[in-house]
Amino acid sequence: MTGLSGPRRPRRGRPEPGPEPEPGPEPGEPPRHKPLPGQKPPPGPAPRPPAQPPAAPESPAPRRVAVSAPRRHRTGGYSARAGAADLHAQPQLGQLYVRSLVRNQLRLSLGVLAVLAAVLGGLPVALAALPGLRTAEVAGIRLPWLLLGVVAYPLLVGAAYFHVRHAERVERDFTDLLGGPDAPPAAPPRAAR
Template identity: 50%
Template sequence: MPARTRALATDIDEQTGIGDVYLEGLRRAQLRLALTVLALMAAAIGGFPVLLALIPTTRTMTVAGIPLPWLVLGVLVYPAAWLLARGYVRQAERFEAEFAAIVEAGRDDG
Protein backbone atom coordinates (compact mmCIF):
# COMPACT_ATOMS: atom_id res chain seq x y z
CA MET A 1 0.00 0.00 0.00
CA PRO A 2 1.54 3.39 -0.95
CA ALA A 3 2.52 5.72 1.89
CA ARG A 4 0.08 8.49 0.88
CA THR A 5 -2.81 6.04 0.70
CA ARG A 6 -2.07 4.71 4.16
CA ALA A 7 -1.50 8.19 5.54
CA LEU A 8 -4.96 9.55 4.81
CA ALA A 9 -6.83 6.66 6.39
CA THR A 10 -4.39 6.11 9.23
CA ASP A 11 -4.09 9.83 10.02
CA ILE A 12 -7.75 9.81 10.89
CA ASP A 13 -7.59 6.47 12.71
CA GLU A 14 -4.51 7.41 14.69
CA GLN A 15 -5.75 10.93 15.41
CA THR A 16 -2.71 12.65 13.95
CA GLY A 17 -2.63 16.38 13.18
CA ILE A 18 -3.85 16.00 9.59
CA GLY A 19 -6.53 13.53 10.70
CA ASP A 20 -7.68 16.04 13.27
CA VAL A 21 -7.92 18.68 10.53
CA TYR A 22 -10.21 16.43 8.48
CA LEU A 23 -12.39 15.62 11.49
CA GLU A 24 -12.47 19.27 12.59
CA GLY A 25 -13.74 20.24 9.14
CA LEU A 26 -16.56 17.72 9.45
CA ARG A 27 -17.40 18.88 12.97
CA ARG A 28 -17.46 22.54 11.91
CA ALA A 29 -19.73 21.82 8.96
CA GLN A 30 -22.14 19.93 11.21
CA LEU A 31 -22.01 22.62 13.90
CA ARG A 32 -22.75 25.32 11.30
CA LEU A 33 -25.68 23.25 10.06
CA ALA A 34 -27.02 22.70 13.59
CA LEU A 35 -26.78 26.40 14.45
CA THR A 36 -28.52 27.33 11.20
CA VAL A 37 -31.42 24.97 11.91
CA LEU A 38 -31.62 26.21 15.49
CA ALA A 39 -31.67 29.83 14.33
CA LEU A 40 -34.42 29.12 11.80
CA MET A 41 -36.59 27.42 14.40
CA ALA A 42 -35.92 30.12 17.00
CA ALA A 43 -36.74 32.83 14.46
CA ALA A 44 -39.97 31.11 13.49
CA ILE A 45 -41.16 30.43 17.04
CA GLY A 46 -39.81 33.68 18.47
CA GLY A 47 -40.99 35.73 15.53
CA PHE A 48 -44.60 34.67 15.84
CA PRO A 49 -45.22 36.49 19.15
CA VAL A 50 -43.57 39.55 17.60
CA LEU A 51 -46.01 39.30 14.69
CA LEU A 52 -48.90 39.05 17.15
CA ALA A 53 -47.64 42.12 19.00
CA LEU A 54 -47.05 44.20 15.86
CA ILE A 55 -50.29 43.28 14.10
CA PRO A 56 -53.00 43.10 16.79
CA THR A 57 -55.66 41.75 14.41
CA THR A 58 -53.72 38.48 14.15
CA ARG A 59 -54.47 37.82 17.83
CA THR A 60 -58.19 37.52 17.17
CA MET A 61 -58.10 35.85 13.75
CA THR A 62 -59.60 32.38 13.45
CA VAL A 63 -59.14 29.64 10.89
CA ALA A 64 -61.96 27.09 10.75
CA GLY A 65 -63.07 28.30 14.17
CA ILE A 66 -59.63 27.84 15.73
CA PRO A 67 -57.78 30.95 16.95
CA LEU A 68 -54.75 31.61 14.74
CA PRO A 69 -52.21 31.68 17.60
CA TRP A 70 -53.40 28.28 18.83
CA LEU A 71 -53.33 26.86 15.33
CA VAL A 72 -49.81 28.07 14.63
CA LEU A 73 -48.24 27.29 18.00
CA GLY A 74 -50.27 24.17 18.77
CA VAL A 75 -50.40 22.51 15.37
CA LEU A 76 -48.21 24.05 12.67
CA VAL A 77 -45.02 24.12 14.75
CA TYR A 78 -44.71 20.33 14.66
CA PRO A 79 -44.66 19.87 10.88
CA ALA A 80 -42.20 22.76 10.61
CA ALA A 81 -39.94 21.19 13.24
CA TRP A 82 -40.19 17.82 11.50
CA LEU A 83 -39.23 19.35 8.13
CA LEU A 84 -36.28 21.18 9.65
CA ALA A 85 -35.16 18.01 11.45
CA ARG A 86 -35.47 15.97 8.27
CA GLY A 87 -33.47 18.55 6.33
CA TYR A 88 -30.84 18.59 9.07
CA VAL A 89 -30.44 14.81 9.03
CA ARG A 90 -30.23 14.66 5.24
CA GLN A 91 -27.59 17.40 5.10
CA ALA A 92 -25.58 15.90 7.99
CA GLU A 93 -25.62 12.53 6.20
CA ARG A 94 -24.46 14.28 3.02
CA PHE A 95 -21.54 15.83 4.92
CA GLU A 96 -20.59 12.44 6.32
CA ALA A 97 -20.87 10.78 2.90
CA GLU A 98 -18.60 13.44 1.38
CA PHE A 99 -16.13 12.93 4.22
CA ALA A 100 -16.19 9.15 3.69
CA ALA A 101 -15.70 9.66 -0.05
CA ILE A 102 -12.60 11.76 0.62
CA VAL A 103 -11.19 9.07 2.89
CA GLU A 104 -12.03 6.33 0.38
CA ALA A 105 -10.50 8.35 -2.45
CA GLY A 106 -7.32 8.53 -0.39
CA ARG A 107 -7.37 4.78 0.06
CA ASP A 108 -7.90 4.19 -3.68
CA ASP A 109 -4.99 6.43 -4.75
CA GLY A 110 -1.93 4.54 -5.80
Protein backbone atom coordinates in the same frame (compact mmCIF):
# COMPACT_ATOMS: atom_id res chain seq x y z
CA MET B 1 -14.21 -5.28 17.26
CA THR B 2 -14.50 -3.01 20.20
CA GLY B 3 -17.54 -1.73 21.90
CA LEU B 4 -17.79 1.73 20.55
CA SER B 5 -19.45 1.37 17.25
CA GLY B 6 -21.73 -1.58 17.58
CA PRO B 7 -23.13 -3.09 14.42
CA ARG B 8 -21.96 -1.23 11.38
CA ARG B 9 -24.04 -0.54 8.41
CA PRO B 10 -23.01 -0.90 4.84
CA ARG B 11 -22.30 2.40 3.29
CA ARG B 12 -24.54 3.30 0.46
CA GLY B 13 -23.98 5.11 -2.76
CA ARG B 14 -20.34 4.27 -3.13
CA PRO B 15 -18.82 1.41 -5.04
CA GLU B 16 -16.40 -0.81 -3.24
CA PRO B 17 -12.85 0.12 -4.04
CA GLY B 18 -10.94 -2.05 -6.44
CA PRO B 19 -10.31 -5.76 -5.95
CA GLU B 20 -8.39 -6.67 -2.88
CA PRO B 21 -5.78 -9.32 -3.30
CA GLU B 22 -5.27 -10.57 0.23
CA PRO B 23 -7.95 -11.73 2.59
CA GLY B 24 -5.83 -10.30 5.32
CA PRO B 25 -6.53 -9.54 8.90
CA GLU B 26 -9.31 -7.33 10.13
CA PRO B 27 -8.92 -4.40 7.79
CA GLY B 28 -7.39 -1.32 9.12
CA GLU B 29 -6.12 -2.78 12.35
CA PRO B 30 -2.45 -2.00 11.84
CA PRO B 31 -2.14 1.70 11.28
CA ARG B 32 -0.64 2.29 7.89
CA HIS B 33 1.63 5.18 7.32
CA LYS B 34 1.02 7.71 4.71
CA PRO B 35 3.19 10.35 3.20
CA LEU B 36 3.27 13.69 4.88
CA PRO B 37 0.67 16.22 3.95
CA GLY B 38 2.94 17.92 1.48
CA GLN B 39 3.58 14.90 -0.65
CA LYS B 40 1.27 13.35 -3.14
CA PRO B 41 -0.21 10.30 -1.53
CA PRO B 42 -0.56 7.11 -3.48
CA PRO B 43 -3.84 6.69 -5.26
CA GLY B 44 -6.18 4.53 -3.28
CA PRO B 45 -5.57 1.52 -1.19
CA ALA B 46 -4.45 -0.76 -4.03
CA PRO B 47 -0.67 -0.43 -3.54
CA ARG B 48 -0.91 -1.78 -0.11
CA PRO B 49 2.48 -3.03 1.03
CA PRO B 50 2.55 -6.80 0.68
CA ALA B 51 4.73 -6.96 3.77
CA GLN B 52 1.59 -6.60 5.81
CA PRO B 53 1.66 -9.45 8.30
CA PRO B 54 -1.29 -11.72 7.74
CA ALA B 55 -2.25 -12.80 11.18
CA ALA B 56 -4.05 -16.10 10.88
CA PRO B 57 -2.06 -18.03 8.24
CA GLU B 58 1.21 -17.58 10.09
CA SER B 59 0.00 -19.03 13.32
CA PRO B 60 1.15 -22.62 13.61
CA ALA B 61 -1.96 -23.88 15.37
CA PRO B 62 -4.12 -25.87 12.95
CA ARG B 63 -7.08 -23.66 13.28
CA ARG B 64 -10.06 -24.13 11.11
CA VAL B 65 -10.47 -21.07 8.94
CA ALA B 66 -13.85 -20.19 7.61
CA VAL B 67 -13.45 -19.11 4.05
CA SER B 68 -16.13 -16.68 3.22
CA ALA B 69 -16.64 -13.17 2.07
CA PRO B 70 -14.30 -10.92 3.96
CA ARG B 71 -15.77 -9.20 6.96
CA ARG B 72 -14.92 -5.87 5.56
CA HIS B 73 -18.13 -5.98 3.58
CA ARG B 74 -20.08 -5.70 6.75
CA THR B 75 -18.05 -2.82 7.93
CA GLY B 76 -18.76 -0.80 4.90
CA GLY B 77 -15.59 -1.01 2.95
CA TYR B 78 -11.97 -1.36 3.45
CA SER B 79 -10.52 1.95 2.63
CA ALA B 80 -12.66 4.02 4.95
CA ARG B 81 -11.19 2.25 7.90
CA ALA B 82 -7.73 2.46 6.54
CA GLY B 83 -8.40 6.17 6.30
CA ALA B 84 -9.40 6.22 9.92
CA ALA B 85 -6.18 4.55 10.83
CA ASP B 86 -4.41 7.25 8.91
CA LEU B 87 -6.28 9.87 10.85
CA HIS B 88 -4.90 8.44 14.01
CA ALA B 89 -1.47 7.83 12.65
CA GLN B 90 -1.13 11.41 11.53
CA PRO B 91 -2.65 13.64 14.11
CA GLN B 92 -2.11 16.92 12.33
CA LEU B 93 -3.69 15.84 9.08
CA GLY B 94 -6.46 14.03 10.91
CA GLN B 95 -7.19 17.09 12.94
CA LEU B 96 -7.56 19.19 9.83
CA TYR B 97 -10.09 16.76 8.44
CA VAL B 98 -12.02 16.40 11.62
CA ARG B 99 -12.10 20.12 12.22
CA SER B 100 -13.59 20.70 8.84
CA LEU B 101 -16.15 17.95 9.44
CA VAL B 102 -17.09 19.51 12.75
CA ARG B 103 -17.32 22.92 11.16
CA ASN B 104 -19.60 21.65 8.43
CA GLN B 105 -21.87 19.86 10.86
CA LEU B 106 -21.98 22.87 13.13
CA ARG B 107 -22.81 25.18 10.25
CA LEU B 108 -25.68 22.90 9.24
CA SER B 109 -27.01 22.69 12.79
CA LEU B 110 -26.75 26.40 13.41
CA GLY B 111 -28.54 27.10 10.16
CA VAL B 112 -31.53 24.98 11.12
CA LEU B 113 -31.37 26.39 14.64
CA ALA B 114 -31.45 29.93 13.30
CA VAL B 115 -34.58 29.18 11.31
CA LEU B 116 -36.17 27.61 14.37
CA ALA B 117 -35.25 30.59 16.53
CA ALA B 118 -36.56 33.05 13.95
CA VAL B 119 -39.89 31.26 13.53
CA LEU B 120 -40.55 30.24 17.11
CA GLY B 121 -38.96 33.32 18.63
CA GLY B 122 -40.59 35.64 16.15
CA LEU B 123 -44.10 34.41 16.79
CA PRO B 124 -44.62 35.95 20.27
CA VAL B 125 -43.17 39.26 19.12
CA ALA B 126 -45.39 39.25 16.06
CA LEU B 127 -48.42 38.53 18.22
CA ALA B 128 -47.45 41.29 20.61
CA ALA B 129 -46.83 43.81 17.87
CA LEU B 130 -49.77 43.00 15.60
CA PRO B 131 -52.98 42.66 17.63
CA GLY B 132 -54.86 41.80 14.44
CA LEU B 133 -53.05 38.45 14.34
CA ARG B 134 -54.36 37.48 17.75
CA THR B 135 -58.01 37.37 16.76
CA ALA B 136 -57.67 36.41 13.10
CA GLU B 137 -59.41 33.17 12.28
CA VAL B 138 -58.55 30.50 9.75
CA ALA B 139 -61.16 27.80 9.10
CA GLY B 140 -63.00 28.83 12.23
CA ILE B 141 -59.97 28.48 14.50
CA ARG B 142 -58.06 31.37 16.01
CA LEU B 143 -54.73 31.82 14.27
CA PRO B 144 -52.52 31.60 17.41
CA TRP B 145 -54.22 28.34 18.39
CA LEU B 146 -53.78 26.95 14.94
CA LEU B 147 -50.11 27.93 14.76
CA LEU B 148 -49.09 26.75 18.22
CA GLY B 149 -51.48 23.84 18.45
CA VAL B 150 -51.20 22.27 15.01
CA VAL B 151 -48.95 23.93 12.42
CA ALA B 152 -45.86 23.97 14.62
CA TYR B 153 -45.55 20.18 14.69
CA PRO B 154 -45.22 19.36 10.99
CA LEU B 155 -42.75 22.22 10.74
CA LEU B 156 -40.62 20.75 13.52
CA VAL B 157 -40.70 17.31 11.93
CA GLY B 158 -39.80 18.83 8.57
CA ALA B 159 -36.82 20.66 10.04
CA ALA B 160 -35.67 17.47 11.71
CA TYR B 161 -35.98 15.52 8.46
CA PHE B 162 -33.99 18.16 6.61
CA HIS B 163 -31.26 18.05 9.20
CA VAL B 164 -30.98 14.26 9.32
CA ARG B 165 -30.66 14.05 5.55
CA HIS B 166 -28.04 16.74 5.30
CA ALA B 167 -26.06 15.64 8.31
CA GLU B 168 -25.81 12.17 6.82
CA ARG B 169 -24.73 13.64 3.54
CA VAL B 170 -21.99 15.63 5.22
CA GLU B 171 -20.75 12.45 6.83
CA ARG B 172 -20.97 10.48 3.61
CA ASP B 173 -18.97 13.09 1.78
CA PHE B 174 -16.40 13.00 4.53
CA THR B 175 -16.15 9.23 4.40
CA ASP B 176 -15.90 9.21 0.63
CA LEU B 177 -13.20 11.78 0.83
CA LEU B 178 -11.18 9.72 3.26
CA GLY B 179 -11.55 6.43 1.57
CA GLY B 180 -12.42 7.19 -2.02
CA PRO B 181 -10.35 6.07 -4.98
CA ASP B 182 -8.66 9.44 -4.93
CA ALA B 183 -6.63 9.87 -1.87
CA PRO B 184 -7.35 12.88 0.28
CA PRO B 185 -5.74 16.11 -0.74
CA ALA B 186 -3.39 17.76 1.63
CA ALA B 187 -5.53 20.80 2.18
CA PRO B 188 -8.49 20.54 4.50
CA PRO B 189 -11.53 19.73 2.44
CA ARG B 190 -14.77 21.59 2.47
CA ALA B 191 -17.06 18.67 2.29
CA ALA B 192 -20.38 20.36 2.86
CA ARG B 193 -22.56 22.05 0.40
